[in-house]
Amino acid sequence: MTAPVRLAVHVGRDVPDGLTAVLSALPPDVQPVAASAREALPEGTVAHLYCSDALPRRPATPYAVWRVPGADVGDLGDVPALADAGARHVRPGDLQVSLRAWPDSARPVLPFTRAGLRRVRDLPARLVGEARSDGVSWGAPGEHPAEAPLDTWPTLAALASAVIATGEELWTALAWAAPAVTDAAGARLLGLTPDVDVLVGADPVTRARLAAELADDDLRAARLARSGWQTARSHRPAGVAAELCRRLGVRPAPRSTVSGLTAALDALGTPPHSLVRRRARAATAGLPGAVTSGWRPDREEHS
Amino acid sequence: MDIVVCGAQKPFVRGGAEQHQENLVAALETAGHRVDLVRLPVAWEKGRLFDSPLAWRMVPVDADLVIATNFPSYFVQHPNKVVWLLHQHRGAYDGFEAGASWSDFAWDDVSLEEQRLLTEWDVAALSEARTVFSNSGVVSRRLARFNGLDSTPLAHPPPLHEVLHPGEFGDYVLSVQRQEENKRPHLLVEAMAHVPSPVRAVMAGRGELLDQVRRHVEDAGLAGKVELPGFVPDADLVELYAGALAVVYVPEDEDYGYTTLQAFYAGKPVICAADSGAVLDWVEDGVTGLVCDGTPEGLAAAIRRLADDPALAQRLGAAGRERIADLSWADVVARLTAP
Structure with a gap:
């Protein structure tokens, strides 16, 4: 059996919630272990993660840093840095961690597919949705919009050519890969880059205009939708943990073939009841050990 | 370097993609690299569409660099993956949009969910690549419009380029x-x-x-x-x-x-x-x-x-x-x- 690799974690007085979430989301073969300068490192330690308030003068390498508010470590160069998404001390290039819940039912629907979904539902070819605190509105750009309750937002986020939203509704829209327009505060809070992940408008009129233009620009909408979705997804603790391992050169042991098959399907975002999962199960069911070496298709399909 | 070129192949069909892969191998060998070509069969119809991508996902490739060329070979996993994209599964994208007879995608929810999932898979697999090149502006434009991904067109000489020559203008x-x-x-x-x-x-x-x-x-x-x-x-x-x-x-x-x-x-x-x-x-x-x-x-x-x-x-x-x-x-x- 392969011994797990260990990530030594050097924390100050408190362990930030975001850091705890990332450590919990590390791949199964990577174990986080508490470390201090006074104690010997556990066997198998391959990398270090320091909270910035516990960063020594000469950190052990390779290492990453979790930015703690008020503990400025200056320019870290190529050293990976992590921080809470949207925090004021975030620097460009930081791995931003969001503790917002990812909508379980959300699936990325890029503009070409959503145009097809509108077509088969006889919806307008171009459709803009807007989330407000008291509900949502939707309609073709330039026409009087229809009103709907706030709980219809995920549907609109999956179908609209472009959406206008902030806060949780923006997060939901990004989970559905909707081409999105927001305000500057909305982009900053979710750690999004204006013009790359979302369009930003300073006032309602500007945001409406940007959304109408976006609804009419397939190419820009596709780039924005893909980027916004991937960026939001990368802020989830599991996404940050995977990227942290990559940047630190920490490689978990390869999975066994059968559990690897499930892991591969999961990593690609495959829905539980998809045809390809059933085909994969059928293809491997007759192989010795296929069910006993960790692959539990019954759970995946019915959980 | 040890380089593996990855390509898909429809059994018993040989066309431009196969020639392209073989010419790439030859060019890499000429440059002094050790090169092998790995191909897996592909099926295009909806019911089996995801099988080959998943197979590529599980193929262990030990090399310094992998160069994937076409759908679904770019699903190969490797820390140093470069994609030189000849085409995606056109039946799910431009062929579907154009209503081409060779696309089995229709305007219904089942087809659209298959198309959506393939888009998600494609984005995931292509985003892993260190660099994505395409073989033409058309392929780059499709990738941008359908998947929101950027790529760089990279043209190459065609087969027989070294022996083709001008002559008389005949009838x-x-x-x-x-x-x-x-x-x-x-x-x-x-x-x-x-x-x-x-x-x-x-x-x-x-x-x-x-x-x-x-x-x-x-x-x-x-x-x-x-x-x-x-x-x-x-x-x-x-x-x-x-x-x-x-x-x-x-x-x-x-x-x-x-x-x-x-x-x-x-x-x-x-x-x-x-x-x-x-x-x-x-x-x-x-x-x-x-x-x-x-x-x-x-x-x-x-x-x-x-x-x-x-x-x-x-x-x-x-x-x-x-x-x-x-x-x-x-x-x-x-x-x-x-x-």
Whole structure:
């Protein structure tokens, strides 16, 4: 059996919630272990993660840093840095961690597919949705919009050519890969880059205009939708943990073939009841050990 | 470096993609790398569409670098993956959008969910690559529009480029392609009914429509005017290029198309259609060839124009030859293997 690799974690007085979430989301073969300068490192330690308030003068390498508010470590160069998404001390290039819940039912629907979904539902070819605190509105750009309750937002986020939203509704829209327009505060809070992940408008009129233009620009909408979705997804603790391992050169042991098959399907975002999962199960069911070496298709399909 | 080139293959079918992969291997070996070509079968229909991508996901490839070339080989997992994309699964994207007969995607929720999932998978697999190149502007534009991903077009010399050469401008237009639906071979046959003698058409290449096109020629009474020799050996093909008045290549939304570049190496102008896709990356109307409207009459008019003005054909052909002067496999290898 392969011994797990260990990530030594050097924390100050408190362990930030975001850091705890990332450590919990590390791949199964990577174990986080508490470390201090006074104690010997556990066997198998391959990398270090320091909270910035516990960063020594000469950190052990390779290492990453979790930015703690008020503990400025200056320019870290190529050293990976992590921080809470949207925090004021975030620097460009930081791995931003969001503790917002990812909508379980959300699936990325890029503009070409959503145009097809509108077509088969006889919806307008171009459709803009807007989330407000008291509900949502939707309609073709330039026409009087229809009103709907706030709980219809995920549907609109999956179908609209472009959406206008902030806060949780923006997060939901990004989970559905909707081409999105927001305000500057909305982009900053979710750690999004204006013009790359979302369009930003300073006032309602500007945001409406940007959304109408976006609804009419397939190419820009596709780039924005893909980027916004991937960026939001990368802020989830599991996404940050995977990227942290990559940047630190920490490689978990390869999975066994059968559990690897499930892991591969999961990593690609495959829905539980998809045809390809059933085909994969059928293809491997007759192989010795296929069910006993960790692959539990019954759970995946019915959980 | 130890490099594995990855490609998909439909068993018993051999076309431009297979040639491309083999030429890439040869070019990498010439540059001093140790190279192997790994291919897995692919199925295009919806019910089995995800099987091969998943298989690629599980294939252990030990090498310094992997270069994936086409759907679904770019699903291979490797920390140093470069994609040089010939095409995605077109039936789920542009073919679906155009309602092409070769796409089994329909406007219903089941097809749209399959299409959505493939889009998600494609984005995931292609985003892992260190760099994504495409083989043409058309492929890059499709990737941007359907998947929101950027890529860099990277052109390469076609097969036979080292032996193709200019020659006399003869009395025939040449077509070199597989006789298949998306190449629209019937268009040239119909056009030739509007082209006066002595201009002929030579349509080289096999394909599933070959017999049908031959019957079309017979039925239209064009037997002396349109030749369909089927497979033509390379040496003969080089001479056919050299002696042509022009090359006709009117596919529908082509990904790359070696024929255009081969024509330019032979100093011949290319007549294409306004919807011929990547051919238009190379054929500029009135500069390196003629772009027709895709009707038999329009194509016939373009052929007549060159037949009536051989000096124009020579001028356009020379400009085409100049257009490809900088293409080289050495440049391609340098860019694919750059750190």
